[in-house]
Amino acid sequence: MNTSKRTGLNLTFGFLLVLALLYLAPLFLVLMNSFKGRFFISNTPFAFPDAQTFVGLKNYVTGLVKTGFIPAFGYSLFITVFSVGTIVFFTSMTAWVITRVKSTLSSSIYYLLIFSMIVPFQMVMFTMSKMANLLHLDNPIGIIAIYLGFGAGLSVFIFSGFIKSIPLEIEEAATIDGCNPIQTFFLIVFPILRPIYITVAILNTMWIWNDYLLPYLLIGTNYRTIPIAVQYLLGGYGSIDMGAMMAMLVLAIIPIVIFYLLCQKYIIEGVVAGAVKG
């Protein structure tokens, strides 16, 4: 490598480093303010905590007591895990059958599901929440069925694209060996789908964990997920405890950062795969 090229790369590195620090600054700022007294946040968010403003973990204590963060975390985790599991399980089954059985019914189902992907949530939010109330789906278990219905479009679409590329011979051999469709799917096809169900699971996890409006309309009054709890606290009028809020924001970000650092390879690959197919 010649010198001018190396200088260029060093300059690029320096530039990226500064940019990366700027990129992380907002998160750092929230963390920093979460250790400051409640009256020292809105007006001087860029000042480091000092002897006068530092309050230790006090904000976290008030935050946890006031906001019901712990149940919110529980609801978010429960709804996300079971909705994603349900989506992966049922939509892969549906995608397999409608891809393999060529019929008018299959292609009608496929195009109907695809169509749902382009319809914005506002189009159905009112009628869907009325429907969910009517069927008593307005609780953390019922909402799983709603997520299955909403997640079906993208998930079936991604699964179908992958299933088309699996050679039919493998499944035919299984059928000849006496497997019924359930055995063929779960013993033969499902294991082959592994890379793609990771993609589907990640895309749905990112959506459901951060989703605000749907759970707010459906279960928000009785069960607050993390985004609802944050909005409830920060969107409220009157005197707001800024310290508790900063703590709450930090607590809301931590699980995501841990999840991200643990599976960042899958997340980035999954997002790219999902985008290219979607």
Next chain:
Amino acid sequence: MRRISNAYYALFTLPTLTAFAIAFFIPFLLGIYLSFTRFTTVTNARWVGLNNYVRAFTENKDFLNAMVFTAKFTLISVVLINLFAFSLALLLTRNVWGRNIFRTTFFMPNLIGGIVLGYIWLLIINGVLYRFQVDITFSAKYGFWGLVIVTNWQMVGYMMVIYIASIQSIPPELVEAAQIDGANPRQVLFNITIPLVTPAFTICTFLTLANSFKLFDQNLALTRGAPGKATAMMALDIYNSFYGTTGYEGVGQAKAVVFFLLVGIIVLVQLLLSRSKEMEN
């Protein structure tokens, strides 16, 4: 497997389809019907023809303003996000030290939800504006650029990883051959890299367009439409019609249908464009 008994077909498809019917299909049809009626709950709907659509545009300027605001915001966001994302992708596909760490960093905000993102930036923006004795609700301009900053911070990393994947799939022989023929870096960029990442460009334009156009959470957290309703985007305006005042449910539903049709047109144009591009190749 080309044949399967009806019982198995039902077993494999019915759970998904039932949920789909409840969550999406029936509400969708019902929503279209209700947009032509006056109602407060679903059961007391009375047919009023196109009245709701007329009211949505004529009763006040909220919806039209929201449309203009959304269009401006979407245009600026799409251009800026793609420009930054592609530039970063170019830098991160060079042989620079620590590029995976940089990629991880730039992508991270994308995983944080819109509500939390909105409040993080509200703290920062109001902190800056405090020095001028105002806050974000002082002028629609502040809200507009605040939203642009938030969506950029969130989406640039996402689009960047798509561009990186696309740039990395360019065969290195092509670039080497061009360099041997005496092409300078600028020529390589404009004659090889950019033409070959066109598919990624189409995908990213579409994703940023759709996401910016349908933005809601960030809008709610950052400005809630303030000052007045000047920074309310279409999704927020529809939400306000439904849940802000009673008697406007039908108008809200009519606005939602218009919103859906606009998104539909964007998708259709996008689909036709990428089809015709594939034909050319």
